Amino acid sequence: MGKKKIAVLVGSLRKESFNKKLANEMIAMAPESLEMELVEIGQLMHYNEDLDQNPPAEWVEFRKKIKEADGYLFFTPEYNRSISGVLKNALDVASRPYGQNNWAGKPGAIVSSSISPLGAEAANHALRQPMVFLNVYMMQQPEAYIGNTMSLFGEDGKLQNEDTKAHLQSYLQAFEAWANRF
Ligand SMILES: Cc1cc2nc3c(=O)[nH]c(=O)nc-3n(C[C@H](O)[C@H](O)[C@H](O)COP(=O)(O)O)c2cc1C
Numbered sequence: 001m002g003k004k005k006i007a008v009l010v011g012s013l014r015k016e017s018f019n020k021k022l023a024n025e026m027i028a029m030a031p032e033s034l035e036m037e038l039v040e041i042g043q044l045m046h047y048n049e050d051l052d053q054n055p056p057a058e059w060v061e062f063r064k065k066i067k068e069a070d071g072y073l074f075f076t077p078e079y080n081r082s083i084s085g086v087l088k089n090a091l092d093v094a095s096r097p098y099g100q101n102n103w104a105g106k107p108g109a110i111v112s113s114s115i116s117p118l119g120a121e122a123a124n125h126a127l128r129q130p131m132v133f134l135n136v137y138m139m140q141q142p143e144a145y146i147g148n149t150m151s152l153f154g155e156d157g158k159l160q161n162e163d164t165k166a167h168l169q170s171y172l173q174a175f176e177a178w179a180n181r182f
Helices: 018-028 049-053 058-066 084-096 121-134 160-177
Strands: 004-010 033-039 069-076 107-113 145-146
Touching: 004 018, 004 058, 018 033, 018 069, 018 107, 018 160, 033 160, 058 084, 069 121, 069 160, 084 121, 107 121, 107 160, 121 145, 145 160
Parallel strands: 004 033, 004 069, 069 107, 107 145
Antiparallel strands: none
């Protein structure tokens, strides 16, 4: 069986984003059966149904990447007890034009992280809600809420906390098994 293509989406555009750092750590841990690729979302124009008459090239390219992926791994920060606008916009862009939901029928999973000890729990669950309508099959267990992100990385930007590393590793193993069920 070929490798499963996993699109990795990060809901923060910050250069020093902890979510992006966590995503890169997990991409580096990718198991044999998963090909994990970061898919950028910051370039996507705000979704506006009028533009679907002649969609921007960035939308077309992004929709193609989402359609071609075999699964999705999301990394979300928490903005005001929900997901960031940029991540919601990406979900909306690839869900259209009407009747062409590019996310549908694929497996997905969420890692949420925050500088607070709560690990962006509210955003993690807020992201699960649109997944119902987008028809992405979300892994339920295990869950990944990464809190206190400011204390987890070294000066080189690499994850130093061994417990978090082990947690991410076992989460990825579970996601590999989940993705390979489809
Ligand atoms: C607009 C905004 C709203 C935020 N709201 C929350 C929040 O509701 N809960 C929380 O835990 N952190 C909140 N934060 C802090 C973020 O969790 C923190 O900035 C985090 O590091 C963002 O992820 P990043 O490092 O990947 O950019 C907020 C940050 C911003 C910029």
